[in-house]
Amino acid sequence: MSTTWLVVLLVGGFTIAFKAAGPVLLARRTLPPRLTDAFELLAPALLAALVVTQAVGGKEAIVLDGRLVGVGTAIVAMCLRAPLIVTIVIAAAATAVARLL
Amino acid sequence: MSPPHSYRDGAKRVAPLAPAAASFGVAYGVLAVTAGMGILAPIVMSATTFAGASQFAAASVIRDGGSVLAAVGAAVLLNARYLAIGVATAPAFEGSRIRRFFESQLIVDEAWAVAQVGGGRIDRRLLVGAGLLLYPCWVAGGSLGVFGGDILGDPKRLGLDAAFPALFLVLLITLTVSRRAIAAAVAGGLIALVLLPIAPAGVPVIAAGAVCLVGLRRR
Numbered sequence: 001m002s003t004t005w006l007v008v009l010l011v012g013g014f015t016i017a018f019k020a021a022g023p024v025l026l027a028r029r030t031l032p033p034r035l036t037d038a039f040e041l042l043a044p045a046l047l048a049a050l051v052v053t054q055a056v057g058g059k060e061a062i063v064l065d066g067r068l069v070g071v072g073t074a075i076v077a078m079c080l081r082a083p084l085i086v087t088i089v090i091a092a093a094a095t096a097v098a099r100l101l
Numbered sequence: 102m103s104p105p106h107s108y109r110d111g112a113k114r115v116a117p118l119a120p121a122a123a124s125f126g127v128a129y130g131v132l133a134v135t136a137g138m139g140i141l142a143p144i145v146m147s148a149t150t151f152a153g154a155s156q157f158a159a160a161s162v163i164r165d166g167g168s169v170l171a172a173v174g175a176a177v178l179l180n181a182r183y184l185a186i187g188v189a190t191a192p193a194f195e196g197s198r199i200r201r202f203f204e205s206q207l208i209v210d211e212a213w214a215v216a217q218v219g220g221g222r223i224d225r226r227l228l229v230g231a232g233l234l235l236y237p238c239w240v241a242g243g244s245l246g247v248f249g250g251d252i253l254g255d256p257k258r259l260g261l262d263a264a265f266p267a268l269f270l271v272l273l274i275t276l277t278v279s280r281r282a283i284a285a286a287v288a289g290g291l292i293a294l295v296l297l298p299i300a301p302a303g304v305p306v307i308a309a310g311a312v313c314l315v316g317l318r319r320r
Contacts, residue, residue: 003163003168003169003172004137004138004139004142004163005142006169006173007159007163007169007172007173007176008138008142008145008146008149008150008159010169010173010177011146011150011155011156011159011172011173011176011177011180012145012146012149012150014173014176014177014180015149015150015151015152015155015176015177015180015183016149016150016206018180018181018183018184018187019183019186019187019205019206019208020187020201020202020205020206021184021187021188022184022186022187022188022189022190022191022205023187023190023191023194023201023202023204023205024198024201024202024205025191026188026191026192029191029192040220040221040281040282041221041281041282041285042185042186042189042221042310043217043221043276043282044273044276044277044282044283044285044286044289045285045286045288045289045309045310046182046186046289046306046309046310047214047269047272047273047276047277047286047289048273048285048286048287048289048290048293048309049289049290049292049293049305049306049308049309049310050210050214050265050266050269050306051266051269051270051273051290052290052293052294052297052305053293053297053305053306054262054265054266054269055263055266055270056294056297057297057302057305058297059302060297060298060299060300060301060302061297061298062294062297062298066257066260066263067262067263067266069263070260070263070264070266070267071263071266071267071270073267074263074266074267074270074271075270078270078271078274084114084117084268084271085116085117087267087271088117088118088264088267088268088271089117091260091263091264091267092121092259092260092261092263092264092267093260094260094263095260095262095263096258096259096260097260098260099257099258099260
């Protein structure tokens, strides 16, 4: 089997298993409070990491580029209580414009 | 108690990202085909893995002539957080195992993020509604990409790559209300920042997720 197909099948298999494990094996069972406490912090920690890696992440490097303009604009839009879709469109537009300059 | 959300609510919440997801799907298709993955394999990958970052990583390693182990390792590491997310969101799912299996496949960062309803819990309908919109966008984009080359051009020219951190930021601010959540967010962001230049892709996000284990020791 070619490298490519081996990779596709293995990555697919693992990812499908990762996503399904919790819901299929654990659903409807109440988790002990210590676990739910830990998982409650999972969202803020992961979201913060995703913001950082998506905003300044490069190939094993920190890359400061036009995305920062978009994120900065998003912050301003949020302070002005703009709706989510407006915030995102403005962020993308600001980044596009910044790259033209 | 607030009224339950609908599938349409989920789709509406994630709708701003749908064009970006489709564009990145196209970008992935182009990258994969030029990396020598052929036409069918990238489409199958988009349909089965449904996780952009890991697909890009695998295609990059393949393009660079890396081993199966390197490509699979990078991609699986990038997706390891879905194991934790699946366990954390397990109580939200209902119905038969088959149904839970298929609905869980719609878990992807953006769908999971818009499905948050506070306290670390998600609303199943928000997740499924969002996922059902993102999934065809992603797979269709990938298919267009492998066949059509440069239909949409570079998503970065449209600033679409900024759409993702912007969305995650808005959701982060919305969900981070308690002091412990703020501490977790700051810690997670710092961990990711510190690890970005020195760790392979995926590790910064997973390491940041390990911060939540602090919650295990607090009681």
